[in-house]
Amino acid sequence: MKKLFIYIIPVFFILPLHLFAQNSTKEWLQKLDESLAQREKFDTQKREKIDQLKQQLRQARGAESRYDALHSIYEEYKSYCYDSAVVYARQTLDLAERMGENDRITESKCAVAFCLISSGILSEAASILDTIDPMQQPRELRNLYFDMKCSLYRSMADFAHDDPYYTKYITISNAYLDSLIQATPPNTMKWYSYMGSRQMRDWKYNEALSSFKKVLESPEADDHQKAMTTAEMAWAYTYLKDEDSAMAYFAQSAIYDNETATREITALYHLSRLIYKQGDHSRASRYVHQALDDVQFYNSRLRKVEIGDILPIIEQDRYKAVRSQRNWLIAASSLFIALLLFILYAYWLNRKKNRKLTEARETIAGQLEMLKQANSQLMEDDKIKNAYIGRSFYTNAEYIAKLEKLFLTIDRKIAARQFDDLRSMLKLSTLNAERENMYEAFDQTFLKLFPNFVERFNNLFEEKDRKLPPNDHSLTSEMRIFALIRLGISDSERIAKFLDYSVHTVNTYKTRVKNRSTADNDQFEKLIMKF
Numbered sequence: 001m002k003k004l005f006i007y008i009i010p011v012f013f014i015l016p017l018h019l020f021a022q023n024s025t026k027e028w029l030q031k032l033d034e035s036l037a038q039r040e041k042f043d044t045q046k047r048e049k050i051d052q053l054k055q056q057l058r059q060a061r062g063a064e065s066r067y068d069a070l071h072s073i074y075e076e077y078k079s080y081c082y083d084s085a086v087v088y089a090r091q092t093l094d095l096a097e098r099m100g101e102n103d104r105i106t107e108s109k110c111a112v113a114f115c116l117i118s119s120g121i122l123s124e125a126a127s128i129l130d131t132i133d134p135m136q137q138p139r140e141l142r143n144l145y146f147d148m149k150c151s152l153y154r155s156m157a158d159f160a161h162d163d164p165y166y167t168k169y170i171t172i173s174n175a176y177l178d179s180l181i182q183a184t185p186p187n188t189m190k191w192y193s194y195m196g197s198r199q200m201r202d203w204k205y206n207e208a209l210s211s212f213k214k215v216l217e218s219p220e221a222d223d224h225q226k227a228m229t230t231a232e233m234a235w236a237y238t239y240l241k242d243e244d245s246a247m248a249y250f251a252q253s254a255i256y257d258n259e260t261a262t263r264e265i266t267a268l269y270h271l272s273r274l275i276y277k278q279g280d281h282s283r284a285s286r287y288v289h290q291a292l293d294d295v296q297f298y299n300s301r302l303r304k305v306e307i308g309d310i311l312p313i314i315e316q317d318r319y320k321a322v323r324s325q326r327n328w329l330i331a332a333s334s335l336f337i338a339l340l341l342f343i344l345y346a347y348w349l350n351r352k353k354n355r356k357l358t359e360a361r362e363t364i365a366g367q368l369e370m371l372k373q374a375n376s377q378l379m380e381d382d383k384i385k386n387a388y389i390g391r392s393f394y395t396n397a398e399y400i401a402k403l404e405k406l407f408l409t410i411d412r413k414i415a416a417r418q419f420d421d422l423r424s425m426l427k428l429s430t431l432n433a434e435r436e437n438m439y440e441a442f443d444q445t446f447l448k449l450f451p452n453f454v455e456r457f458n459n460l461f462e463e464k465d466r467k468l469p470p471n472d473h474s475l476t477s478e479m480r481i482f483a484l485i486r487l488g489i490s491d492s493e494r495i496a497k498f499l500d501y502s503v504h505t506v507n508t509y510k511t512r513v514k515n516r517s518t519a520d521n522d523q524f525e526k527l528i529m530k531f
Contacts, residue, residue, distance in 0.1 A: 478513050
């Protein structure tokens with residue numbers, strides 16, 4: 001009897017704690033649903049703030065004021081929309097280089113690197129960061145550099161996933177994180193944040209939770225910092241096998257993400273995985289679709305692939321759950337079929353439920369088809385990315401070799417005081433030749449990816465309006481514009497910069513081509529995208 005009493009007593013303490021944790025999780029999920037219902041309001045607030053900053057940019061007069069306005073716009077976009085964030089980050093870098101201020105150049109290079117890391121373009125991010133000498137920077141910018149390097153190598157480790165590369169990259173990331181901890185004043189909000197991240201990597205989850213709670217208690221922590229911190233705490237509870245607490249903190253993080261209009265990667269995706277494990281397929285499907293909308297809006301290719309892995313699983317199990325409900329209803333109806341008074345009612349109810357299930361099946365089939373199309377587009381994007389990355393490595397190596405040769409020639413001319421020869425060397429024709437080489441490389445790479453582009457492009461015109469490039473490995477100027485559109489570059493300003501045209505010239509070419517085509521002007525670019 002005494003032994004039985006010893007076993008029963010802990011149950012009265014543990015069971016209430018478990019029920020309390022479950023109730024707390026349900027409350028946070030309810031709050032999350034209420035927050036998501038106001039999603040449009042928070043998105044509108046973000047756009048209004050960005051519009052105000054753009055107005056300040058238009059009113060800015062001096063270079064410093066313009067730089068500050070550009071950087072403020074980047075800060076708003078960096079976790080909201082990659083395409084816009086990287087444009088403004090590069091504009092800050094261009095302006096900083098024209099100003100010749102090293103601190104601003106370093107700051108803007110880190111901004112560009114952040115965008116590239118967020119989108120999964122890691123090699124380009126590494127190249128930009130390698131141009132920064134951290135020892136020549138003030139403490140704040142040096143810490144920013146360490147932070148970017150830490151994030152870069154952590155992303156590389158996550159991408160590699162397997163040893164020996166994972167261990168190699170995570171070790172380097174930890175070294176930069178240690179540098180951040182050493183360079184940050186102790187017992188500050190950032191110090192606790194860095195310390196908590198380091199403790200997580202050392203599997204000291206309870207200590208990490210204590211550090212993260214200090215971050216949340218700090219008055220310096222804004223909503224974005226709280227979103228990242230509560231997500232880290234959720235991971236700590238996940239590793240401690242406390243899934244109820246993990247879901248509660250993921251829900252809090254998702255609320256902060258929603259209210260700050262963060263689209264880069266939200267806690268909704270990780271929350272949906274835990275909810276799916278507990279069998280709530282409907283809620284898991286709703287959250288993972290919202291997370292997919294976020295990463296598609298932000299345009300993070302790696303996150304699209306990551307979410308694309310779990311979405312079919314959740315949708316399939318959701319369909320099975322719906323089918324199971326249908327089977328149960330049919331079985332229940334069959335039990336009452338012997339009762340004459342309920343035969344017609346049961347038949348009517350069954351038909352009604354079947355209609356709903358058919359609609360649900362058609363909806364799911366449509367969603368799966370959309371997902372297949374999205375995955376197909378991702379595979380095409382990955383193929384294009386790999387082709388152009390490989391080509392860019394070769395082109396950069398060739399360009400560096402030319403620069404090396406040019407520098408050696410210039411050095412010899414200067415040493416020999418042959419200044420007239422130097423002036424004859426620096427001609428615009430050389431630049432034009434390099435630009436033509438760049439176009440030739442672009443044409444060759446594009447035609448490898450789309451070998452039938454010229455033929456299909458000409459099929460959109462009558463025989464008399466068809467034009468052929470000078471050879472099988474090149475494109476005409478008009479074709480090159482629509483080749484860029486086929487790669488997803490539809491902005492006329494970006495096309496003009498690449499082709500060294502004015503925006504007016506690009507628009508004139510596009511209009512002239514569409515007018516000659518046998519297809520409708522509104523459908524022309526859609527037909528190009530189907531090649």
